[in-house]
Amino acid sequence: MTGKALRDRSINYIEFAVAEIARSKRFYGDVFGWTFTDYGPDYCEFSDGEMTGGFDQTEPARSGGPLVVLYGEDLEALQQAIIAAGGSILKPVFAFPGGKRFHFQDLDGYELAVWTALEA
Numbered sequence: 001m002t003g004k005a006l007r008d009r010s011i012n013y014i015e016f017a018v019a020e021i022a023r024s025k026r027f028y029g030d031v032f033g034w035t036f037t038d039y040g041p042d043y044c045e046f047s048d049g050e051m052t053g054g055f056d057q058t059e060p061a062r063s064g065g066p067l068v069v070l071y072g073e074d075l076e077a078l079q080q081a082i083i084a085a086g087g088s089i090l091k092p093v094f095a096f097p098g099g100k101r102f103h104f105q106d107l108d109g110y111e112l113a114v115w116t117a118l119e120a
Contacts, residue, residue: 006071013069014053019061072114075102
């Protein structure tokens with residue numbers, strides 16, 4: 001995130017599963033002027049100047065929209081709240097460079113994720 005304070009329980013990141021990162025970078029760079037930071041061969045972060053997101057080549061490309069990623073300070077409490085409200089956990093908490101996250105499904109079948117920063 002670009003210097004802004006993280007706000008608990010807010011949309012923070014958008015992630016696209018893509019077939020080819022280089023192709024996606026060309027498309028969004030040429031059309032919208034986005035900038036990019038590579039994190040290995042299978043992941044690239046983009047910035048549109050306001051919001052950041054990522055291109056993920058580790059999952060099959062899917063139609064139907066990107067993965068919306070929310071920020072949350074207490075992942076355990078949020079998982080419990082999702083289950084209590086009728087949602088389901090699709091991927092339990094896992095670590096990634098800079099933080100950890102989980103994926104869930106809402107009542108209409110949408111997959112979203114919630115992340116938190118690693119404690120210093």
